[in-house]
Amino acid sequence: MNLSVENISFTYPGGAEALRGVTLDIASGEAVAIVGENGAGKTTLVKHLNGLLKPTRGRVIVGEWDTREHTVAKMAARVGFVFQNPDDQIIERTVGDEVAFGPRQLGQSAPDALANATAALEMVELAAESGTHPYDLTAPQRKLMTLASVLAMRTPVVIFDEPTMGQDARGVALIGNIIETLKSEDRTVIIITHDIDFCADHFERVVAMADGRVLADGPAADVLAQADLLATTNVEPPQLIRLAQALGLPGAPLSTDGFIASLRRRDGTR
Numbered sequence: 001m002n003l004s005v006e007n008i009s010f011t012y013p014g015g016a017e018a019l020r021g022v023t024l025d026i027a028s029g030e031a032v033a034i035v036g037e038n039g040a041g042k043t044t045l046v047k048h049l050n051g052l053l054k055p056t057r058g059r060v061i062v063g064e065w066d067t068r069e070h071t072v073a074k075m076a077a078r079v080g081f082v083f084q085n086p087d088d089q090i091i092e093r094t095v096g097d098e099v100a101f102g103p104r105q106l107g108q109s110a111p112d113a114l115a116n117a118t119a120a121l122e123m124v125e126l127a128a129e130s131g132t133h134p135y136d137l138t139a140p141q142r143k144l145m146t147l148a149s150v151l152a153m154r155t156p157v158v159i160f161d162e163p164t165m166g167q168d169a170r171g172v173a174l175i176g177n178i179i180e181t182l183k184s185e186d187r188t189v190i191i192i193t194h195d196i197d198f199c200a201d202h203f204e205r206v207v208a209m210a211d212g213r214v215l216a217d218g219p220a221a222d223v224l225a226q227a228d229l230l231a232t233t234n235v236e237p238p239q240l241i242r243l244a245q246a247l248g249l250p251g252a253p254l255s256t257d258g259f260i261a262s263l264r265r266r267d268g269t270r
């Protein structure tokens with residue numbers, strides 16, 4: 001399912017222009033990270049991808065559907081969205097019911113919804129908390145639960161707004177594994193993150209935003225190596241790229257293996 005954002009602008013009622021002419025095409029199965037400082041318009045942009053917001057100008061097409069012509073409920077079958085703040089999307093009284101809610105809304109039978117919810121809770125290692133009240137989970141667990149809610153809907157497109165924020169190393173690794181699983185299933189994964197090393201680890205394409213516009217859009221190694229451009233949006237390149245640049249190594253390594261390869265290339269060894 002391809003996504004096409006065609007020169008959209010968006011102004012909040014009574015507010016400033018949050019998007020100023022954004023164009024973005026995302027092909028089915030791509031993994032894209034959106035970076036940029038607070039207020040850049042990242043959340044506003046992704047809320048257009050599931051129809052929560054409609055563009056003031058321009059249009060958004062989600063697999064042939066113009067978001068202005070379809071309800072948010074219909075869009076939810078195509079685009080799953082995990083909010084930055086989990087408490088914005090909690091409805092039910094137990095973790096199990098909460099995670100099964102989305103699939104039920106999409107019309108899945110009770111047994112199917114339960115099976116998808118159970119599998120999703122296993123992915124976030126919360127299967128044992130199925131009977132717990134969502135508000136009795138810790139805040140990072142609650143965030144993982146909302147992630148499971150969206151996974152359980154098995155949408156072709158999944159969007160995460162700042163998923164690693166507040167997670168410990170184990171939680172971050174868990175989310176990294178989930179993203180890799182989604183990628184291996186050829187689902188489209190879009191993330192907003194301030195965690196540039198996480199972005200370098202899991203995303204092939206990076207979009208840098210500032211002031212309601214896209215500043216750069218391309219392969220992660222290209223965009224994340226542009227220290228000057230990233231500085232204008234308050235983002236620092238990944239640690240490995242900074243280290244490679246400080247050492248004058250060729251290329252922009254995103255992984256330890258890539259870093260070692262650059263080092264060897266500079267030293268003329270193999």
Ligand SMILES: Nc1ncnc2c1ncn2[C@@H]1O[C@H](COP(=O)(O)OP(=O)(O)O)[C@@H](O)[C@H]1O
Binds near residue numbers: 013017043045
């Ligand atoms: N509900 C809202 N009402 C009015 N203005 C908003 C609202 N949400 C965001 N904004 C404004 O829109 C701009 C972009 O915000 P946002 O998309 O949340 O940025 P980001 O996710 O990159 O931090 C900011 O200037 C912000 O203050």
Ligand SMILES: [Mg+2]
Binds near residue numbers: 042043044084
């Ligand atoms: Mg945001």
